[in-house]
Amino acid sequence: MSRLPCFLLIIVLGIGSLSADPPVATGPADLKAQKDALAHWNNLIGGWRGTGQPRRGSNVGAWREDNNWAWQFSETEAALVGTVTKGKLAATLKITAGAEAGTYKLEWTSPEKTVRNLNGKIEDGKLVLSSAPDEMNEVYRVTLKLLNDLRTLILFEKRKADQQSYNRLAEVGYTREGARLAGAGGGGPECVVTGGLGTIKVQHAGKEYYVCCTGCQQAFNDDPEGILAEYKARREKEKAKAK
Numbered sequence: 001m002s003r004l005p006c007f008l009l010i011i012v013l014g015i016g017s018l019s020a021d022p023p024v025a026t027g028p029a030d031l032k033a034q035k036d037a038l039a040h041w042n043n044l045i046g047g048w049r050g051t052g053q054p055r056r057g058s059n060v061g062a063w064r065e066d067n068n069w070a071w072q073f074s075e076t077e078a079a080l081v082g083t084v085t086k087g088k089l090a091a092t093l094k095i096t097a098g099a100e101a102g103t104y105k106l107e108w109t110s111p112e113k114t115v116r117n118l119n120g121k122i123e124d125g126k127l128v129l130s131s132a133p134d135e136m137n138e139v140y141r142v143t144l145k146l147l148n149d150l151r152t153l154i155l156f157e158k159r160k161a162d163q164q165s166y167n168r169l170a171e172v173g174y175t176r177e178g179a180r181l182a183g184a185g186g187g188g189p190e191c192v193v194t195g196g197l198g199t200i201k202v203q204h205a206g207k208e209y210y211v212c213c214t215g216c217q218q219a220f221n222d223d224p225e226g227i228l229a230e231y232k233a234r235r236e237k238e239k240a241k242a243k
Contacts, residue, residue, distance in 0.1 A: 032230060034078035035194055037097035037104075040122075041080055042196040043146055044069040045212050048174035050154075052088055056171065063088050067174060071194060071215035081215075087111060089156050089170055093142075095127075104129065106142060116140055133161040141166055150176045192231040193219050204228065 120129030157166035189198040191212035198210025204224040
């Protein structure tokens with residue numbers, strides 16, 4: 001039997017491998033990198049009371065809602081998830097790190113279970129994310145701004161793909177429930193998972209530590225040794241920078 005057909009087959013397979021599209025990056029490679037990328041938004045963690053206004057400065061059509069933000073971890077993904085109660089525009093808002101440094105992704109699920117995926121980055125201190133045109137040829141934009149530890153704004157807008165200007169759907173102004181719950185350097189105990197302000201006690205090997213939300217509490221309980229190793233490494237790095 002001639003060896004030529006086999007030789008040609010090897011060449012064809014080799015060409016096919018070389019021409020195949022490279023895998024598409026979906027975000028930072030490990031959980032630590034993802035947590036670091038999302039650390040800027042640690043101040044979101046906790047409960048918020050919001051008022052939605054379709055028209056700025058007017059209470060016509062306004063509503064009240066609550067939003068509770070918490071960390072959410074899986075084996076491959078770190079995310080910040082806001083769970084909205086009585087919301088008219090959103091049921092959940094899930095923020096994850098984008099594939100490129102300084103970018104973010106938002107999974108916006110409406111009360112009607114419509115899921116929209118938006119991408120964006122920080123512009124002038126605000127996180128601005130937009131979607132690709134949908135089946136209705138509409139583009140959606142969400143702008144999130146942390147005014148301070150106690151106030152947050154989220155603006156929802158949309159436009160036709162062939163238009164330049166966005167139309168306001170509504171803006172939700174949030175006020176934090178109770179005391180400040182997250183943020184490094186806040187003068188309170190530090191969350192060993194993310195570096196935010198710890199409010200929930202956890203224990204391991206007879207010692208007490210703090211985490212900032214139920215998502216971090218679950219992550220700690222799943223792997224306390226790994227979390228504490230990362231925490232100690234982070235503290236050592238901070239001490240080295242301070243010298």
